[in-house]
Amino acid sequence: xxxxxxxxxxxxxxxxxxxxxxxxxxxxxxxxxxxxxxxxxxxxxxxxxxxxxxxxxxxxxxxxxxxxxxxxxxxxxxxxxxxxxxxxxxxxxxxxxxxxxxxxxxxxxxxxxxxxxxxxxxxxxxxxxxxxxxxxxxxxxxxxxxxxxxxxxxxxxxxxxxxxxxxxxxxxxxxxxxxxxxxxxxxxxxxxxxxxxxxxxxxxxxxxxxxxxxxxxxxxxxxxxxxxxxxxxxxxxxxxxxxxxxxxxxxxxxxxxxxxxx
Amino acid sequence: xxxxxxxxxxxxxxxxxxxxxxxxxxxxxxxxxxxxxxxxxxxxxxxxxxxxxxxxxxxxxxxxxxxxxxxxxxxxxxxxxxxxxxxxxxxxxxxxxxxxxxxxxxxxxxxxxxxxxxxxxxxxxxxxxxxxxxxxxxxxxxxxxxxxxxxxxxxxxxxxxxxxxxxxxxxxxxxxxxxxxxxxxxxxxxxxxxxxxxxxxxxxxxxxxxxxxxxxxxxxxxxxxxxxxxxxxxxxxxxxxxxxxxxxxxxx
Numbered sequence: 001x002x003x004x005x006x007x008x009x010x011x012x013x014x015x016x017x018x019x020x021x022x023x024x025x026x027x028x029x030x031x032x033x034x035x036x037x038x039x040x041x042x043x044x045x046x047x048x049x050x051x052x053x054x055x056x057x058x059x060x061x062x063x064x065x066x067x068x069x070x071x072x073x074x075x076x077x078x079x080x081x082x083x084x085x086x087x088x089x090x091x092x093x094x095x096x097x098x099x100x101x102x103x104x105x106x107x108x109x110x111x112x113x114x115x116x117x118x119x120x121x122x123x124x125x126x127x128x129x130x131x132x133x134x135x136x137x138x139x140x141x142x143x144x145x146x147x148x149x150x151x152x153x154x155x156x157x158x159x160x161x162x163x164x165x166x167x168x169x170x171x172x173x174x175x176x177x178x179x180x181x182x183x184x185x186x187x188x189x190x191x192x193x194x195x196x197x198x199x200x201x202x203x204x205x206x207x208x209x210x211x212x213x214x215x216x217x218x219x220x221x222x223x224x225x226x227x228x229x230x231x232x233x234x235x236x237x238x239x240x241x242x243x244x245x246x247x248x249x250x251x252x253x254x255x256x257x258x259x260x261x262x
Numbered sequence: 263x264x265x266x267x268x269x270x271x272x273x274x275x276x277x278x279x280x281x282x283x284x285x286x287x288x289x290x291x292x293x294x295x296x297x298x299x300x301x302x303x304x305x306x307x308x309x310x311x312x313x314x315x316x317x318x319x320x321x322x323x324x325x326x327x328x329x330x331x332x333x334x335x336x337x338x339x340x341x342x343x344x345x346x347x348x349x350x351x352x353x354x355x356x357x358x359x360x361x362x363x364x365x366x367x368x369x370x371x372x373x374x375x376x377x378x379x380x381x382x383x384x385x386x387x388x389x390x391x392x393x394x395x396x397x398x399x400x401x402x403x404x405x406x407x408x409x410x411x412x413x414x415x416x417x418x419x420x421x422x423x424x425x426x427x428x429x430x431x432x433x434x435x436x437x438x439x440x441x442x443x444x445x446x447x448x449x450x451x452x453x454x455x456x457x458x459x460x461x462x463x464x465x466x467x468x469x470x471x472x473x474x475x476x477x478x479x480x481x482x483x484x485x486x487x488x489x490x491x492x493x494x495x496x497x498x499x500x501x502x503x504x505x506x507x508x509x510x511x512x513x514x
Binding site for chain 2: 030031149154157159160162163207208
């Protein structure tokens with residue numbers, strides 16, 4: 001069954017979603033959307049470095065994303081507003097990544113595949129890496145769920161309860177880097193943030209607790225994966241973009257339905 | 263009770279280049295209601311946040327009684343509208359409590375039966391009480407309130423402080439609160455700490471209000487507070503002459 005590329009694509013997409021759903025909720029709650037996008041942009045530089053040094057793309061992207069997150073954390077609060085800082089770093093990383101890739105004349109790479117992902121080309125090993133990374137992130141999220149949620153509501157309340165919110169923020173940042181590293185092949189750099197945010201935002205409309213929102217985001221994301229792949233198959237559209245489009249349609253439908261409800 | 267619940271030993275706090283707190287010596291005992299008063303920017307909130315561990319002092323030590331349970335009510339709390347949160351879920355954060363514990367805490371805080379409401383649907387005063395309920399859940403040894411009466415109307419404020427006294431009597435906890443609500447605070451407190459970066463003076467409310475340092479900070483307002491505080495003016499015949507000399511002293 002795994003020989004069918006559509007089955008592999010669906011498995012890869014759902015593999016990404018199980019980690020992207022709870023993480024995406026935190027990205028939305030903590031207003032980290034731009035941070036997520038900036039980190040994802042840095043992934044292009046990671047791809048270039050990996051290819052130049054002949055190391056695994058997963059490792060290269062992971063390292064660069066983590067470095068990016070650490071630089072942002074260190075530079076935060078030193079004169080520039082966060083969004084300005086992220087704007088500088090995100091575009092710098094993307095541009096430097098593209099310049100670096102152009103130097104790699106001996107290797108021909110399909111940059112489009114990294115920008116928009118190529119979910120139809122994932123192999124068995126890719127699925128293994130995606131599920132391993134996602135399950136790791138998911139278990140970290142479950143392990144630190146209460147503490148991270150409390151820190152999201154109020155850092156002071158977290159301190160008063162005896163937690164160290166900084167650690168949980170760091171864990172979120174690391175989780176974000178891992179998800180981006182495993183998802184880059186599936187949806188690509190430019191669409192990763194969409195898969196973090198759109199399912200979570202859709203789930204908000206009908207969730208009364210944080211946990212329900214996280215689980216709903218996972219279900220919505222999975223539906224979007226199936227719908228996007230089906231659409232891509234029938235209409236011959238790019239798979240990654242189709243998945244994000246399907247998620248956006250769900251977002252619109254759910255919000256319209258919520259408005260119409262008396 | 264052996265020893266204070268929490269003790270600040272010569273703590274100083276700087277935020278950036280600004281000195282916020284300077285050589286603070288402070289101890290809170292069980293069953294004691296201590297109120298910190300001071301003008302805006304005097305470091306009241308910083309003091310509380312330092313005591314809960316959210317700010318690291320650059321000097322001095324904070325000593326807590328082992329296993330000290332702190333119930334903290336922050337000055338304001340913003341829950342992002344994208345984060346769905348019922349009162350029950352908020353009270354169960356970070357640890358789950360059974361229904362009866364939650365009901366009791368809500369009742370003590372003055373919003374019984376609100377567990378199923380969304381936090382975003384509460385009024386300002388109800389929201390503040392939900393924060394209070396959460397602080398009371400684990401029957402804290404020390405309750406810390408930062409301008410907790412915000413968003414309440416005049417009678418609400420009076421009720422609120424009465425409630426804090428009741429809670430103290432029921433739980434036997436120490437209470438440390440910050441307020442600029444001089445009138446009511448003075449009646450509820452066992453001890454008042456007058457803060458303006460450093461501790462200007464402290465003691466029984468009646469003693470503090472006649473202290474020159476206190477009068478320098480709060481000026482003419484104090485006579486009114488004193489009048490309110492003193493239920494029997496005949497016991498204090500020196501009241502007016504005292505205040506005059508105090509004001510002269512501080513102005514020189």
